[in-house]
Amino acid sequence: MEAAAAASLSFPVISMEKLETEERGAAMEVIRDACENWGFFELLNHGISHELMDEVERVSKAHYKNYREGKFKEFAARTLEAGEKGDDVKDVDWESTFFVRHLPASNLADLPDLDDHYRQVMKEFASEIEKLAERVLDLLCENLGLEKGYLKQVFAGSKGSPTFGTKVSSYPPCPRPDLVDGLRAHTDAGGVILLFQDDQVSGLQLLKDGAWVDVPPMRHAIVVNIGDQLEVITNGRYKSVLHRVMTRTDGNRMSIASFYNPGADAVIFPAPALVGDGAAEEKVGEEGGAAVYPRFVFEDYMNLYVRHKFEAKEPRFEAMKSDAAPIATA
Helix, strand or coil: CHHHHHHHHCCCEEEHHHHHCCCHHHHHHHHHHHHHHCCEEEEECCCCCHHHHHHHHHHHHHHHHHHHHHHHHHHHHHHHHHHHCCCCCCCCECCEEEEEEEECCCCHHHCCCCCHHHHHHHHHHHHHHHHHHHHHHHHHHHHHCCCCCHHHHHHHCCCCCCEEEEEEEEECCCCCCCCCECEEEECCCCCEEEEEECCCCCCEEEEECCEEEECCCCCCCEEEEECHHHHHHCCCCCCCCCEEECCCCCCCEEEEEEEEECCCCCEECCCHHHCCCCCCCCCCCCCCCCCCCCCEEHHHHHHHHHHHCCCCCHHHHHHHHHHCCCCCCC
16 A cells, blocks of 8 residues: 555656747656557646636536436445345446547437537547647657657548547436446556546556556546557557446546547557567567567457457457458558
8 A cells, every 4th residue: 555655756747838948858767668658648737718707617517417317326236236136336437428429420419318508518629639639749759759640540441530539427426436436447458548537536447567556536627548550659668557446435537538449440569660670560579679569450350359458468469369351551
């Protein structure tokens, strides 16, 4: 517990204003260390207005209260009854959630129970998050020594667009947190994830050095975490890490997670600049030497991920190696 507490105190937080000052080098070093050793970091002064974030929070919490709380209470009652009878409910997540797709085509107009104001607020927020995600990707390119725009280009696939969407979640109070997690431990399948989380109700944890560490709630912050695809592209220099949401007996935690992922047909593989002098992708070597990860199409990885989300990521990478077919790269 002491190690976890110490890690929480040192959680990497970057004020993006420092990137425009003489402190830029130190801020970039925090980002590098965060990507290599934490898989997570938190951004302040990121350019998204506090007024917009406050409105996103207000309308999201009101939407849960007005449209989703009743259904969740029915689910909660069934889950608790089963758990208290001795049934295993560890494969259940204590969350109420819906997904908004932004790119390549938006489904915002098709979602039920959203009024025009909520749709407009989410559209504006998604536009700001998309810009921030692309700025973050370029900061990662700079840290990795990759050409500016490299990651965005890889993510674009043949159609020139990433897959981009937002998961809006509530984690209501749970009277029996010993029975069920808010969200089971997993790594994220995609590229870079930007999270606007409740600053009053904690619950998000990541696994670091064998201990679960709290991701500290901070007002108007955006939490960034590394997905499996960036681990592959960086040839293991950056790591996607296990994270989970714990249930609490008090407070309803808001989570608005935006996923900036590769396009469905994007071909993912270790960046040649990070692999070494012409080393073949199939060879296994040390980081910075030959490519340790396979070449695959993102959609194929996602098809595997949805069946094995709450399992270790390494067998997924191995499966992509064994299933790999020749992929055109021209």
